[in-house]
Amino acid sequence: MQSTQSYSRTQIGLHWAIAGLILLNYVLSEGMEDAFDATMEGKVVAFGITPNLHVWVGVAVLVLVVVRFAVRLVQGAPAPMGTAFADKVATVGHWALYALMFAAPVLGAVSWFGGIDATAEWHVLVVNMLMILALAHAVVALVHQFLLKNGTMLRMMRASAPK
Ligand code: HEM
Ligand code: HEM
Structure with missing residues (x-):
């Protein structure tokens, strides 16, 4: 995978939008579980705006993640800047975030869309794993920025060349 000087503007925009x-x-x-159960039982769902908004914001996330992944494969990323071990942990963590x-x-x-109950439980489990890993990821980024003062946050805020 190619190493660049910085993340591109596109990559930075997609990171924060996603x-x-x-x-x-x-x-x-909130209310999605009840809305889904009601739909599965063939009832007409009347839970305010939640089901539609949740579904379409989620679909937007999926589309943006696919675009971001393609951009990442084409454009690469700046070289990591920690110790060999820390860089390995960061790489594994970042790919795990992409997967989740x-x-x-x-x-x-x-x-x-498929009306499948079994995958609904996995959806909630995977979402929770994503939230925990994303929180840990944000904490690590902030520690690097404000305690270790190595400018990590700037890597996801400033592109060195317009792209
Ligand atoms: C990455 C974006 C998403 C996040 C962060 C997310 C988050 C969540 C959370 C936290 C719940 C549990 C709600 C509860 O306990 O009542 C949930 C449930 C649900 N979500 Fe999502 N969701 C996302 C994308 C989607 C998409 C794209 C769809 C469908 C197109 C979807 C459909 C559902 C359904 C059907 C449930 C109910 C699951 C069940 O019965 O346990 N979600 N979602
Ligand atoms: C749901 C929330 C988030 C997800 C899914 C996420 C995901 C990711 C991923 C996959 C990368 C690696 C980029 C690549 O190699 O292409 C990354 C990088 C980064 N993220 Fe996040 N992120 C989230 C939230 C945050 C937050 C809240 C912060 C800061 C408070 C943050 C700060 C950073 C920084 C500074 C980098 C660059 C790390 C480096 O290359 O040294 N992220 N993020």
């Missing part, structure tokens, strides 16, 4: 939409959809998930943010909406979509 993070924001995932957080928004977590908040917008792809799997979470896919499982939701398979459950909702």
Whole structure:
């Protein structure tokens, strides 16, 4: 995978847009379990705006994640800047985040559009794993920025060349 000087503007924009939409959809998930159960029982769902908004914000996340993954494969990423061990942990963590943010909406979509109960439980489990890993990821980024003062946050805020 090629090493670049910095993440591109596109990559930075997609990182923050996806993070924001995932957080928004977590908040917008209240009542989804009841809405899904009611739909599975063939009832007409009347739970305000939740099902539609949750479903379409989630589908938007999925589309953006696919675009982001393709951009990442084409454009690469800046070289890591820690010790060999820390860089390995970061690489594994980042690919795990990619896998979870792809799997979470896919499982939701398979459950909702396919009417499959089994994948709904996996959807919620994977979403929770994603939220825990994303929280740990954010804490590590902030520790690097404010305690170790190595400018990590700037890597996801400033592109050195317009792309
Ligand atoms: C990455 C974006 C997403 C996040 C963060 C997310 C988050 C959540 C959460 C936290 C719940 C549990 C709600 C509860 O306990 O009532 C939930 C449930 C659900 N979500 Fe999502 N979701 C996402 C994407 C999607 C998509 C794309 C779909 C469908 C197209 C979807 C369909 C569902 C369904 C059907 C349930 C009910 C599952 C059950 O019965 O346990 N979600 N979602
Ligand atoms: C749902 C939320 C989030 C997800 C799914 C996520 C995911 C990711 C992924 C996959 C990467 C690796 C980029 C690549 O190699 O292509 C990354 C990088 C990064 N993220 Fe996040 N992120 C989230 C939230 C946050 C938050 C809240 C912060 C800061 C408070 C943050 C700060 C960073 C930084 C600084 C990098 C660059 C790390 C480096 O290359 O040294 N992220 N993020």
